[in-house]
Amino acid sequence: MSSPLSRACGGVVLAAVLLSPAGCGRSTDGVPTVGAAASTPGSVDDLEPLVVDEVPSGLPRLPDEDLHPPAGAKRVEDVASYSDDPARERGVLAEYGYRFGWERFWGHGAGPLTGVFVDEFQDAAGARSYAEDLARNDAELYGGMLREEPPHLPDDCRLLTVEDAVPEEELHGPASMAWCVHGVFSVSVTAVADSVDSAEEEVRAVLDQQLDRLPPG
Numbered sequence: 001m002s003s004p005l006s007r008a009c010g011g012v013v014l015a016a017v018l019l020s021p022a023g024c025g026r027s028t029d030g031v032p033t034v035g036a037a038a039s040t041p042g043s044v045d046d047l048e049p050l051v052v053d054e055v056p057s058g059l060p061r062l063p064d065e066d067l068h069p070p071a072g073a074k075r076v077e078d079v080a081s082y083s084d085d086p087a088r089e090r091g092v093l094a095e096y097g098y099r100f101g102w103e104r105f106w107g108h109g110a111g112p113l114t115g116v117f118v119d120e121f122q123d124a125a126g127a128r129s130y131a132e133d134l135a136r137n138d139a140e141l142y143g144g145m146l147r148e149e150p151p152h153l154p155d156d157c158r159l160l161t162v163e164d165a166v167p168e169e170e171l172h173g174p175a176s177m178a179w180c181v182h183g184v185f186s187v188s189v190t191a192v193a194d195s196v197d198s199a200e201e202e203v204r205a206v207l208d209q210q211l212d213r214l215p216p217g
Contacts, residue, residue: 040184040215044073044100047120050213051102055114056205059106074101096130097122110172114202116210117188124184131179131186138177142166152204154211156181161196176200182211
């Protein structure tokens with residue numbers, strides 16, 4: 001099974017443009033979550049326990065090894081392989097200061113689907129640039145409406161809503177995609193559902209839980 005919605009849902013090449021340093025405010029809405037980690041993970045294995053392992057919609061987890069490429073641990077060479085030019089992409093990721101990441105997916109075949117991507121960088125500036133570039137690239141790829149710091153999401157987030165399926169880009173239903181910066185982390189959540197409202201509700205709930213599991217920004 002091909003990895004769904006993997007790295008901007010199509011592995012688009014990232015623009016190597018580093019922007020200003022990030023600061024990430026954090027707001028919560030009272031949803032109980034696992035407490036934040038005390039320190040920044042030093043390895044991809046340390047990151048894994050901080051990634052959410054279930055989603056509010058109740059979708060079943062897709063085993064990492066059943067996807068192609070596999071989900072789970074991501075290093076520079078893994079993310080670079082999503083590009084048509086892996087060598088160039090490794091250089092781009094180095095400019096971002098990319099360290100490692102983790103992917104998880106939940107879903108039912110071609111039906112509703114949720115994906116979570118947590119990536120750690122050398123500094124907040126790299127995390128911000130990466131999140132901004134992914135959001136901009138996906139907005140160009142899928143169309144839809146991209147909002148910066150939308151209501152009901154933490155500061156330093158972007159939200160893209162796509163009303164209709166884009167089958168030529170392997171997007172098989174209404175979708176919502178969010179990218180947030182949390183200290184040295186870029187956190188992305190994507191949901192495909194039967195409506196944009198349902199997809200956005202899933203994204204907001206998953207983000208709230210995922211950001212609360214990470215070290216304070």
